[in-house]
Every structure is written in structure tokens, then in C-alpha cells.
Amino acid sequence: MSITLAKPPIAAPTWRAELAHLAVRYPLGVAGACILLVFVFAAIFAGTIAPLDPFSTNPAARLAPPGDAHLFGADAMGRDLLSRMIHGARISLAVALGATILGSGFGAAIGLASGYIGGWFDLIVQRLTEIMQALPLLVMALVITVSLGPSLTNTIVAIAIPLIPGVARVIRSNVLSLRELPFVEAARAVGMGEFRVAVAHVLPNTLAPLIVLATAQLGSTILTEASLSFLGLGVPEPYPSWGRMLSESAAEYVRTAPWLVIFPGAAISLLVFGTNLLGDAMRDVLDPRQRD
């Protein structure tokens, strides 16, 4: 498909033009990317942009409603909610990125190995992924979190592990079809070693589905962290996790201080919404077979 630009490109389309092109074709994806960027920005510069210290308590501001002093209000200990939420973006994103990268990385490695080596190794990996997929993500994450104990790293690990089998399966099936393709055969024919073929020719071709899958998982990792924290088992104090902020307030102040429930929940939803928009667009761009 070709589109007409106001000024025709002089030479080959620059990355800028390419981006503009994509932006026109996938406005929702761009919106998603923008939402995500806002949160990433908040997370990176939390220390600078947060109006107040997120840990500083203040009896006078206890349960202060949203207003001039506290834009989003203050919690039961008089801590500024906006500042806590800005710092909370760090937690959500750290968990989301950490778990997704960890889960996808391991999943991809296992899938690649399993699809490429085949035989008994593949068989064992297949059975193991089936075992892991027999349990709902949240249940798995719950049990693992409890086993490992409450901490930021452990939460990331607990959410990453259940992601592995799904990724491994997709990559494996990709690899299986790739193995037989002419260019891979050709690489083998010219005497490339199996490992080099796998890394140089098969792996790059699984990247597109991997990226699609990983983006799609960002949202669910954020939701899983929020659910774990809501159940009191996720990232512990003093990290300001949105899920826990919400659950502790929900237990006491649904009526007396509803803003404590509304804002953190809205932040979770918005961030997940953004990653979902982006994920959809990524899928359309990178995996045209699934395009609708």
C-alpha cells in the first residue's frame, strides 16, 4: 500500500518518514505508545517531578481530599498520593519490564532449543510446559511469591516464571516451521554449524513474534502484580505499589476517602490500556498474518 505524503521523500524514506507513516496507519498504537511514554517518563524522573517525598508522613494531611496542597489527596498517613503514584510507576514498570524480559527471554531460549534440538529434549520441554500451563497464571504466581517471600525481585521472578511456557510454545512452533525453510537449508548446505544456523538464521526470524508476544504480555504482568499486591502478597512496603495502595485503602476508606481507591486503580488501568493499544499495533505491524 502506498500513501501520498505532502512532500514526496527525496531519497529512500528516512526513519522519520517511516515513523510518520506508521503513525498515520496506527493512530491507536501511537496513542498507546504515548501513554506508555508518559508513565516511563514519570518513573525515570520520579525523584524530580514528584511534588513531595512519597514516604513523608504528616498528621495534619491525614486523608486530605484532592486539592491545592495535594492534587490527588493524601493517604491515611498523610502521604501525598500523587507523589506516591509517580514513584509507584517505577514499581509497576520495573515489574512489568523485568518479568516480561525474564519470562520472554527464558521462554525464547527454551523454545528455540526445544524446537531446534527436537527429540527427547523437545519431548521433556513439552511435558514441562504442559505442567506449567495446567495452572492459572495468578495461582502459579501466588504460590511462587509465597515460596520466595515478599520482595521486589521475588515478585518479578514469580510473575516471570508462569510466562515462560506460553512463549516457549510459540517460539518452538515458529522454529519448527523455520527449520525446513530453504534459506535455513541453504545455510546448512554451505557448511554452517548447527548452533550458528540457529543463532544467525533462525533466531532473528523469531524476533517479530517474540516482540509481539512480549508487548502483549506487558499488560498482563502489570495486572498480575496489581492483583498480587491487592491480595497483600506482592511488592512489600516501603515500595509504593499501586495494587497495595489500592487494597489497603479499599479495606478502610472506600467511602470516607474514595480518591485513594480511584486514582491508583485508574493508573493501573490506563497503563495497561496503553500497553494493550501498543501491543495491538505491534502485532499488526510485525505479524501481518494476524492483522484484521
Added chain:
Amino acid sequence: MVAYIVQRLLLMVLTLFGVSVAIFVLLRIVPGNIADILFDSAGLIDPADKAKIISDLGLDRSIPVQYAQWINGLFHGDLGYSYVSEKPVLDEILPRIPITARLAGLALFFSVMFGVPLGVISAVRQNTWLDYGLRVISLSGLSLPAFWLGLLILMAFVRWFGTIPIYDRVPESFLQELALFAIPAAAVGFRSSALIMRLTRSSMLEVLRQDYVRTARSKGMSEGSVTFDHALRNALLPVITTIGIETAILFGGLIVTETVFNIPGVARFLVEAIRWRDYPMVQNLVMFIAIVVVTVNLLVDLTYMLVDPRIRYSE
């Protein structure tokens, strides 16, 4: 077909065996056991007392021995006793299953009721404002945490009706029951309906593009009957798959929703049991969940096969 089913069943047993080992080991590496927690709840400290509790509960035996005891019991229909209530595990779990099943059933019902028609509409009206609107709604359905949606509903109820739909006594009539379950089911089903809608939409689009639909259309069949006779029937397959996938995901939503609405089902009970390190309870509940998930997956695959004769399984 029979051979395939037998093969699948054997694999299922293997999977469940794997789950049982995994959950058993995971639980035992958890820091702190029920003795610590019982101890803590009583504010005790005497190590001799604790040693006694540990030996009373059989926790001092080696892990393989404990595992063998559990599996042996399972084969004899004996799931053991809850450490907390000291009642048979089965007596604790069984009454809670129908509650969660009803909630899940109602949620799935809602999600199909809304997801399929809206997905069809969205596909038929592709790239119209209606389509965009529905897609944004469905995407937001995948973005709202179920517990937050539940809380928002509760808050709205308080504001407008001054009361809340929480489960505080066993419902006495069907209507009461429906009233109690409908709202949490909607909260947890919103996500599933969004997913079903998206899948219905994309598979409808795929089918609508295909030749035989075009042929039907060119033969002069009305638009409506093309959509429903040809397209929808074929689009149902992915929907069935989604239901298969959703059973597992739904459970996560049920855990938080049962917590928010105070529903005494198995999902919330699992979290409580994990908190108490009530091993017999947790391991049997997890096995139960795994059995449900694996069975549903098998059923989905079989339905797939029955509905679409083109698919043959030979692995």
C-alpha cells in the same frame, strides 16, 4: 479418535503428576509452616510446644514420605485433614465448589452473551465509528483490573442505593441468588467478554473474506443470512478456544472478585489456605484447579474436532 483420546488422557495423567510434584515441593520450600503460624496466632514461643505441633501434623517426616502419603491417600479418596479446621479437606472444599462454579458459569454466560454479538457487529461494521468504539471498550475490558472494577461497582452501589450486594448469608431463593451473583459475575466477566468479542471479530473478518462467503453473497443471499449462516458458524470455533483459555484466566479474576464481594468460594479460599500454610488444603485445591483446566482443554480440543471435521489429530 479413540486412540487420540486415550493418548490425551495418558498425557493428562502425566501432567497432573507433574503438577502434584511441583506444588508439593513449592509449598515445602515456603519459609514458615503452619506450626509457625499457629504459634504466631497464639503468641507462643516455647520450642518444645512447637516441636510437638510439628510432629502432631507429621511435618517432621521427610518430603518424599509426606508426598507418598498424600498421593496414596488421593488414590483411596482420602484428601487428608485441613491443618486449620482439622476437618476432612473434602468437606471443606466440596461445599465451596458450586459457589465458584456458579459465579464462573454466570460470568462465562455474560461474556458469551455480550462478546459474540458485539464481535459480530464490530466485524460487519468494520472500520466504522461503531467498530472503533467497540474496540476501545473491549480493549479497556482487558485493561481494568477485576478487583478495581468490583470496587467501583460497590462504590456506585453505596452512592446510589445505600447498600451493597455482598454475600453475607446463604441465598434462599433463585432470584436472591441471581441478584447476589450477577454483579460480581459481571465484574469478572467483563474481561472475558472483551476477549471473546475481539476473537469473534477477527475470526468473523477472516471468514467474511473467504471465497465461499463471497460465493454465497454473489448467489444473492441476503447480507443477514450470509453473516449468520456462514460466517458465525465458522467463527464459533475460536470462541470455543477462547472459553478454553479463559477458564484458566477467569480463575485469577475469581480470586480477587470473591475477595472484593466476600463470596465464600474456592478461589478466595485458596488464598486463605496459602496464607495459613494449610498444605493439605492448598495442594488439593491446586490439584483440583489443574484437573479442571486440563479437562476443559481436552474438551475444547474434542469439541473442535467434532465441530470441524477437517481437523484431525494424529500426533
Added chain:
Amino acid sequence: MSSAGRLAVTCLLLSMFGAGAHAQKQGGVLRVTHRDNPPSASIHEEATISTVMPFASVFNNLVVFDPDSRQNRLDRIIPELATRWAWSEDGRTLTFTLRDDVKWHDGQKFTSSDVKCTWDMLTGRSESKLRKNPRKSWYFDVREITTDGPNEVAFHLVDPQPSLLALLAAGFSPVYPCHVNAAQMRTHPIGTGPFKFVELKQNESMRVERNPDYWKPGRPYLDGVEFTIIPNRSTAILAFVSGRFDMTFTGELPPELVKDVQAQAPKAICVMQPTNTQGNLLINFDRPPFNDARIRKAVGLAIDRRAFSEIISRGIDKLGGAMMPPPEGQWGMTPEVLETVPGYGKDVEQAREQGRAIMRSLGYGPDKPLAIKVSTRNIPDYRDAAVILIDHLKNVYIQGELEPIDTSVWYARMARKDYSVGMNVQGVGVDDPDVVLFATYACGSERNYTGYCNAELEKLFHKQSMTADVEQRRQIVWQIDEALQEDGARPVIYHGQAGTCWQPSVKGVRLAVNTIYNHWRFEDVWLDR
């Protein structure tokens, strides 16, 4: 019912029960919210109100605190299963005469051997049948229990201990049947009380029903009491306000929520009570740098107790030492005495300046803070307090990092003294120095987590325990408490208060001002509907 009919029923009831101003109505099920799953139904094995409130009505004690006394005290104790009691001359034997018309819920007769069985079990003299025995330390002074016929039982003590009677009157001291084993008492308790146990559904509900053969004529009024577990407090009060419950769980509602209840249900009756909990600071005396008394003092000076109260319950929390502060508590130091104790003064800034000076002299400063871990149990009450503590410590150049410890390993960690600074919330079963001092502050006691040891002071512990005169005893207790706070043994930061609410139709609820654990027989409670 017509008004004439109502009058007739009232007259009938009046003649039946000889009631005075009230016309108690028979019948109805009292519906109460419950905060969490009780670990079991056996009061002797648990140390939580979650078990006491729903199951105290299944039992009787030998003696109880007079429900009409607002403050539970030694001189306001009345008989229950015992008809009377007497101390021996030397104050070392306490003899009870028992009722002979009492039956257990399973029909067996209640006798003195049941009393002996119960306390032999609690003192570890019998082949212990209990899985847990949290109040063994209460009976450190009991030497032997003897019976003389079915209606007489005597407690023999090592030293005179007048407040033993108060311990026996507490909600934690029901009489258990000899013939029912401990396992059954945890799952299906048998008692002599006004209500019979019906069921305990894990994480869901618990129910007791009227005991028609109760030995106290005309009691109880209610047909039953039902507790529904609603862990989320917001949800619980919403359900209460909308009329689905008659009463909220005791000592559960922070002042905000009480205010909220009263705004929505103006007729509801709400009472604030001490929760018998105190937030206190654990400092490990053995671990550097806290083995240095100067650093411990600086920590003490950084704490603004009023800010704690203000945040944790809007200033309602009372400041106090080891014992519950007056006027609710009997033994706590008066504000005038307290004012003189370091760290309790009103000028916090001045105290913090002192603290900073100490820290500077030790080489710390704004650029070189002392980094420590603040351990706390990973549940909201503890965490909230720890968060405030960390915030306050910043004022004396101490950079605290919170270390949430899972409930399952919290006590073990504290007992091993595997921490530097900890934030602790401690429950106190009875407002009596005997249950607080020995367990928490005596040298070598297992629950003395800080490792504080002051042999001189410990002599006073024994002295107060043996003192019969209340005024004299109080003076000794004050002296002890002041010394404990000055030594920073376990700086007490706040004493909790929380509310209980019930609908106007619920009559006959009587709460004490200095405990949440007593008066849960529900035998005088009736519903005016």
C-alpha cells in the same frame, strides 16, 4: 401486634423474669460481623479476640468481672460457676465452692474435677492435651490444684498473688470439660454456657444457638448468635449500616469509620474502647550500634508519640507506658507522671535537637546518616506504625529501611533476636501488671525480645504481685513503669483504641472500658424488634 397485645406480652415477660425497667424480649438471632478466620474455636489455645468474641458464650468461668462494672477490677468480681470463694490466711490458697446444678452441653454433669483438669492442663501438670498453651505464663505462681468432693476446688500458690482471681475472671479463662479432648474443643467445643456451638465454617461464618438447659433461669434471651466473616472493614460497616447486621466486630473500627457509621446510621450506638494492644519499639540491646545506650536514647528522642496517635487514630490513642493509661486502665502512669519521662514531653523539636546532638557526637550527621533496617511484621497495623517510625527517625540522622517479615516467621525472628530495630504491636490479655511485666520484661523470659535485664527492678515485679492493697500496688507499678521507660526497655509508643457499634434494637450489651476480651456471654443481650 396491637399495642394492647404488646402490653400483654410485656406483662407476661415481666412476671416471668421479674425484670425491672426493661422488658426483655425473647428470641431472635443476633447477627455480628467478624473480622477474620479464627484459628480455632478453642479459647485456651488462642490469644485472639477472633476466637474469644464468638465462642465465649459457649462457656462459663469460675468467676467473672461484674458486667455492670465499667472498669474490670479485682474488687468487682462476681461468681459464675463458683458460688463463692475464699482466700486462706497466708494468701496462698484460693478455694472455690461450685454450683451443683450445672450440666455440660452434652448432658454430663459439671464437677470440681473439670476445674482441676482445665488448670492442670494449662499449668502443664497433666499430660498436656493442648496443641498450644499461650497463657501458661499466667499461672507461674500456681503450685497445685486440689479438689474436695465434687463441689470444691482449691488453687495452691507458691507466693501470695491476689490478682490470680482477676486472671480467672478473664474472658481467656473458661472452664473446659474433662471428658472432651482438646482436638474436639478446637473444632466443636462443649461448654456449660448460655449458647451451644453449632458450626464454624472456615473463612465464612460461625454460629451458636440457645442452650435451653442453661443453669441461669430465663437466660439467654437470644435464640442464637451468628458471625459472618467480612475481612474488609469498609465492606463490613457498609453491610452494618444497610441493616444487614446488628453489631460490628468488637474493637475493629478506627475513629474515622465510627464517624462514618454515625453519619449514615445516626441511631447506631458506638463505643470506643482500648483494644488492649500497644505499639512498642524493639531495640536489640545486643546488636551494635544499639548496644550503645546513647544511640538508644537518640532513637527514643526522635519519636513523636502524639504524631503517632494523631495518624493511627486521630489523637484518640492514649499515651502511656507499659500499662494501659488511666482513666480506662487501672495501673498506667497518670499524665503528670508521664510528662516527666524522657520522650513523652510536649516539646518534640527540643527532644529531637537533643537526639541530633547525641548522634553528632557519635560522628553521624545529615551527610553521614546511620543506616538501619526496621523490621516489622508484614501486616497493616505493624507496617503503618513502622512507616511512621522510619519517618521520625530521619530527624536524628537515622536512615531506616523497612524490612517486612512474614507473619509466619516474625515471632521466631524476634525470639532469636535476629533484628536491630523492630516495630511491634503487643496484645495484653488482662489489665493487670502480672501478665505484662513477667513475660515482657523479666530477665531471660522467652518473650523478652530486646534482651532487657534489670534484676533490681525484677524484685519489684514480685513485690507488686504479692501486694494486696491496690493503692500500694499501683505506686510500685508506677515506679516500675517509669524505670522501664527511662531505661528504654521497650519504648511504648501508643495504646490502641477502636470502636464497636450496634443497632439501637440491640439491648443489654455491656462493654468494659479496659478490655475487649470480656463480657461476651451474650446472655443478657436481647433484640427489641
